[in-house]
Amino acid sequence: MKHISIEDIFNIKSVSAPKAIPGHGVTYYVTTINEKDNNYVTHLHEATELGLKQLTFDKGRISQVDHSNDGNLTLFVAKGDNDKPQIFLLRRNGGEREQLTSEDEGVSEPRFSSDGTAVFYHVNVKEEDDKKEDDDKKDDKKQPVHITNMKYKIDGAPGPFGYVPEKKQVVKKIDIDTREVETVCSGEADYSFMAELSDGIIYTTNESDDPDFNFTNTLYVRRNGEDKVVTLQDKSVYGVEVSKDEKHALLLTTDYNYKNAAHLTIELLSLDDFTLTDVTGKLDRPTGSAVVQDVQQSEESHVVKFVSNHDFVFLLSEDGAVNLYKGNIDGEVRPLLQSEHNIFGMDASDDTVYLTISTPVSPSELYQFDLGNETLTQLTEVNKEFVDSKEIVEPESIRFNSFDDEEIHGWFMKPAGFKDGEKYPLVVNVHGGPHAFYAHTFFHEMQVLAGLGYAVLFTNPRGSHSYSQKFVDHVRGDYGNTDYKDVMASVDYVLDTYDFIDENRLGVTGGSYGGFMTNWIVGHTNRFKAAVTQRSISNWISFRGVSDIGYYFTDWQIQAGVDDIDTLWHHSPLKYVDNVETPLLILHSEYDFRCPIEQAEQLYIELKYRKKTAEFVRFPDADHNLSRTGLPHLRVKRLEYMTDWFKKYLNEENH
Template identity: 60%
Template sequence: MSRVSVDDIFKIKTVSSPAVVPGTGRVTYLVTRTDEDKDTYYSYLHNYDGRGNLQLTYKNETISNVTHSHDGTMTLFTAPDDDKKTQVFIMRHAGGEREQLTHEENGVFGAQFAHDDQSVFYHVSNDKNPDDKKEKEDKDKKPEATVITRMKYKSDGGPGPYGLLNEKFTAVKSIAIKPDEAETVLSGEENFTLYDVFADGLIYATDKSDNPDFNFAQQLYMRVNGEDKLIRDDAGFMKAEMSPDGRYILMTVMTRQFKNATHPHIEIYDVRSGESIDVTTKLDKPVGGLVAQDTQQNAAGNTAEWISDSEYVFLVSEFGSVNLYKGDVEGNIRPLLRSEHNIFGMTADAEAAYLTISTHVSPSELYKFDFGTEELTQLTEHNHNYVADTELVKPETIEFRSFDDTTVHGWFMKPAGFEAGKNYPMVTNIHGGPHALYANTFFHEMQLLASKGYAVLFINPRGSHSYSQEFVDAVRGDYGNGDYKDIMAAVDHITEKYDWIDTDNLGVTGGSYGGFMTNWIVGHTNRFKAAVTQRSISNWISFRGVSDIGYYFTDWQILAGLDNLDKLWHHSPLKYAANVETPLLILHGEEDIRCPIEQAEQLFIELKSRGKETEFVRFPESSHELSRSGKPSLKMQRLNHITRWFEQYLT
């Protein structure tokens, strides 16, 4: 049996995005693999029919947005065309080749069948001034200055250089399945999102606002027979779906009561009365999954699904797991499937839910949960050989009391091949967000560290999801205080429990918010012998103006703007650079717009100028998503640099 290695990314497959084929007892799903030669990812459509699994597509491409016609005779998906523009394709279950339905110049996204299956609705991005764009394209290729008029002008992973976004607006179009001219259904100088199509109309949202730079809500509408009715205008929506009988709308809603720390929740809207009931806030847990992970590629999220006219199933993050619940239109809810797992894909019909599930020692497989028997059955074994042939470490769950008696939850992994009587170094790994969560899910990076002979500690400090609203909100305005103390309390707890942990050889690492916390830790304690900070934040003052989210994120999270420089600087790790004695490796993507590379540059120069032990590694062609969906070759280099640094300093 082999140890986990960096190049295991080419062995691990992602089973994701299940979708029931109505009225057939079949379910489709995607299997995504990492291709070493082409340095990219490919996904393939598969089908399970109750007897076995069948691969449906073989072309090396990235398929997404898989959905099926209401009569179960056709499958729709989006994939690149010959010009590498994402278009809508149709596959007929009776046989034959796929048919390309759209030929949009800028590609499409978010497609679904009309209720009668005779046409398809889809989203496009329209340039605000298409004539100007055409003129530029007709000119010689000379550089032109970009005029910026809005604060939302760039995005991490954005299409333009430096993540710059041309001013575009999302419109909704429809096209008949028999080749026809596409018809624009919703458009304007605003972004439309189509959530559902039902017998008499549409459910859609728009972000129209007099102040778009500071608008973080949508207006949700129901269009019936051409007339629009406003349902809600003070929240964001992750899901809005009409019940089969047209009586209720199932909504996954996120208000801004606690800014981006607010729990998403389920509401049921009664079409007749116009009233909504809040179903899940009483759980005091967030709906959906917000899990930090590094191997679950091309996963389509689905928070909730109708299974009858009055009942639905939905996902809840709780205590480090993502579980399956059932609810009804009266507001009753109960858990259906709870375990130490991460359900990151869900679809359902009246008889069963089909779930893609990951655990600490299983990257992902497809399962069926039967509503009648309430039994869970595994349907696929795409990662069977990898799991069987690899020495994976199952972590133990830990809970401890932090400095203020708050209960904190997490996990601890012994080194692979652990031998009693030997001492081992330990690495503490900190997640990003901060409003994400570590979970009962497969994490290649953790397994790799364990395979290299390190104990691995990873917890959900205050600010993490899957616990109470109070817990997730507790970090805002308090970065580097309670969260830092939670992490140090975890180190105390586990080193007191296990005397074989070599407390003279402790490492720490983390990315994004976890990178901020790594920077903060080395500026406030010399307890760690080596540290690796990734895509981090070091200076909240400059972050405010350079990040694509900075101008509101600092207000929401640090609770300060440039009128309170003292607070921004107090929470900036750069302020404490003189205190750093821990050798620090700085990793950053050159195209990271979320936490721009200038954050790393400032930290490196300040540490280097003070004679500190540090190195700076810059990754080309890499956004904030490097560790999750970055180029496979660069993902491997990143892991090699992390393990190199720890091997150099942790004996």
């Protein structure tokens, strides 16, 4: 049986985004990678009592599916006539898909009205000055970009510089029959539609006197034309789920006191008197998911969903897994489905929960969970042929005590084709975030490394999600200290536990925060014989001014600004470049605005200046998400560069 290879990226399919069809079953996406066209294709499928059926066939991608309450209409977002994302409509009784909107700037997050006669959606509206600049550009002459706010660019935005025109998000509503459009919410800030009520809507706005430093929103309930604010005390709302009787709403919230390290929690809001009741904060684990993976495409999911006026289901990240829980308006919660798996898609009807699940040995499939007898049934076998044809290495879940006796969780993989009595090199892989987490999920990159004969170690050091709020918050202000010690403790643990690892052939890699940690590691120890740093951070001083999140990320995470250069420099791997003896390969995307490429440039030049062993690979047409959603041929090249570097410095014949 063949080991998993780099090229298997083209053989893995992603099953994602289950969406219950009232009275009929469920739709879901199947995303494939087209090697010839070098792109991704996402099709809509359905599973009903009649079986499995493909519903769309275009060579593009669709997203953001919703179904009307009677199950007869389906909408989704795809590229429209003007090459912008528009809403399309499918009728259950047949016919071609219909383009419903023609917005100049495209649309996002469409949702049917409860009676199915209209669709709410979001659109960005430009300021008058921006419209004028657009008119000026029509003469094909390059024009200056006039910037007045600090949040003026974002990683992944169209164009080579990541600029975000100064637009305001508004909520609109389109009548399906007449195609008449009305603006529901608009103003001097961004508005987001959250839910419809029989006599109004629930929405949020980020209106603020100081938008550059505002990172929360305000929740409003509009009934009979009257808007009432819901007091949340320095929290933000990211989603709202309303019970059918409209007596309660479940809010997805985060506490700004922990900045971007905060758990996502669920609170119950009484729509009568606006009292709030904690639902999941008491569990001290985050709801939803922040799993790091590289094959689950087109992820869309409910985090919480009412299944009756009294009961609801929700997803909870705990100890490296994403599990299904049940709760009720009385405040009771209990697990329904706990396992070594990653539930990355969920929706529910009254008696059934639909899930897309990945395990360490299965990329993804669709399942249904019966709420009556609490049993799980697999509905698809999209990846069966791939799984059956490959030797997939099952990671072993490990737990060990770090330097201060804090328990750390992670995974260890033996090399594919492992033989007793042989010695093997080890590659340590550090995740980004830092407030993300490795999980019980299929990871192509890890399987590739194991398939090439490496033992693989990946862990959740402090700062990782799916553990306590204290655990995830610990890393803030402590970069390169406890987190570094946790990673090194994991190396010590596996060397003590598995005698087949050659301690003289250790490699390390990671991306984003994991790239920072890779840079930090090689500046503080020479135990590793090869390192590959990806989309990394090397200098917090310059990062503060050039990253799309720099000025507030350094405040929140390093807890210092330019008035405290010593602290920024102390936590910068560039400061320790003289200590580097490990051969270092630097991989970075040209259009990465989260960790801009100047971070790699500085590191590379200083290493070469000091006659260190270093090489630098720049990826065109790629942003911060290259390893997950980048152009397929560049994803392949990234893995080739990485594995070639490890072959050069870790393989036995080179020692």
